[in-house]
Amino acid sequence: MLKVHRDTRNPDPSSPLAIRGLSVSYGEKPALFSVDLTIAPQSMTAIIGPNGAGKSTLLKAVLGTVPRLAGQVSIFGRALASERHRIAYVPQRASVDWDFPADVRDVVLMGLYRQSGLLRRITRADEAVAEDALARVGMQDFRNRQIGQLSGGQQQRVFLARALAQNADLYLLDEPFAGVDAATETAIIAVLKKLKDAGKTVVAVHHDLSTVADYFDHVVMINTRLIAEGEIGTTFTPKNLQDTYGGRLMTAQIDRLREAGLH
């Protein structure tokens, strides 16, 4: 029998992101139902689950982009409104029209909107921040490139650079490795690991089960409801995977995952 996961403790103020009783629905079918979770500080956490499990919705509900039916979200122990500046969000690459008239530099500078506001001119310091962010993802040679001319991997790096320019403490990424080339995947994970080493917290919706154990140290497994959360070693288990994915995950696949790094 499935035990319903319930975390009734008050959100830990040291947690970059703690959620209690979060429910979201599009129409009358809940996309997320009564989710509790507590992200560990300075962790790299993967959010995994089958298609339609509410992974992206979870991030959007945290950011207030989709309305919450119920539940609380606390960011570093406080309300979202006062801590928004400490969050950087990387939406799904496919969620925007890349034919938009902008070059790489324009997009990265959007990460500085909070500082530049409505009318302030872009300063040399802003340019330097954008330049540094592009260098960290290896895209400095593309600064004047039209975004529509970039490959999928390059577009994803530009999105990451925009988040880096925000200089946040909590990074929320929606499928950062979807449809990118191997080199970009390596580059992105290197950047994320450096963020973690610098004391930041990284939470990413992830779809490739074979790399979860290599890339992340914590995992959140959801399928509308929270199935499990915790350190990879204790949480990313065949039983939890079966509970999360149900019949969709073949036993053979789980065996392969176990060989690939599960203990």
Added chain:
Amino acid sequence: MSFALSYNVVLVMIGAGLLGIAAGVTGTFMFLRKRALLSDAVSHATLPGLCGGFIVMVALGGTGRALEGLLIGSTISAALGLWVVQFLKTRTRLTEDAAIGAVLSSFFGLGVVMLTLIQTMSAGQQAGLDHLLLGSTAAMLREDAQIIAAGGALVLCIALILHRPMMLTAFDENFAQSLGLNLRLIDGAAMALILAVTVIGLKIVGLILIVALLIIPSVTARMISNRAHHITPLAGVIGGVSGMVGAGISSLAPDLPTGAIIVLVSSGFFLFALFFAPARGVLASAARARKFQRRVHRRQGLLALAQGYHVHEPYTRKLLQHDGYLRADGVLTERGEDAAKAALRDETRLAYLRRNPVYSEFLSRHDGLSDLSRSFTRDELHHIDRAMETKA
């Protein structure tokens, strides 16, 4: 007389120019947000309010011609139309385009019926009311021009202040929201600006064609520029010039429809950009496609010859002969031999790079067609060749 006329013409031209700038700038946001057609619903929804304003003013004992009263009436009904579009979109399963279609036609139909009723009324001065459909400057008063100029300037200021959040929203609304931007507020402000431009433009452009002045300048600017920061001011300039020139032309004869002429002038700009814009224009695209085709044929031909095959396609042979690579009898010249060998070597290198995922980053610099020496430095090519040798 001639002095008075030219003074009036100048006034109208300035008013139309300011209106055009405001329309071009606000229209850019709607265009980039992919909601350009919403402005069409707004403009058509002004008609019932316009007629309602007239009827109310006449009922109160006036002539029904005061521009302020007409503008207030049209603002109310256009806002109502917008609200209905939003309501249909969020509360029913209708998509925005269907909602726009429904609102546009119902409101306009109602307006036309009211306009017909007004023509039969005995009180009030209804003559000229129908000019607000297509715009006219013949009977424009100085006060009208002042309202238009002041309104246009105000709209422009607000549009410039909101430019950054609007562009951010147009490109990536999820990211904009993650920064705490209120989408409803930004979209609402944009619609208020569209509504203001429509209402201000009633007198000069008329309600049927104002949508053209909102959309055409930004579409034209998009043909010319690839950056939102440039498109907005460019659209303002195109709109402004169209307004001024169109108003000027329409004042040459007494019965010319001002709105139609302004729109035709801006369409002229669009047509010109459509064909002659440097990167996205029809001619430039065709030339680029042609050039690309030639490169493909040349490369394909050289690779075939390098591997000892015959080239049968006449176009390829013609190209290679023209380049001096191929003799008329189908044999490679000395230059052709070299070029073919180089092409084959590049192809072998590419195959090696593709086989090794570590090079995928490297490979993304190359377009898959031109000489590798264009995409890679001599040292890099040397490195590839050495790596291939050691592998072999």
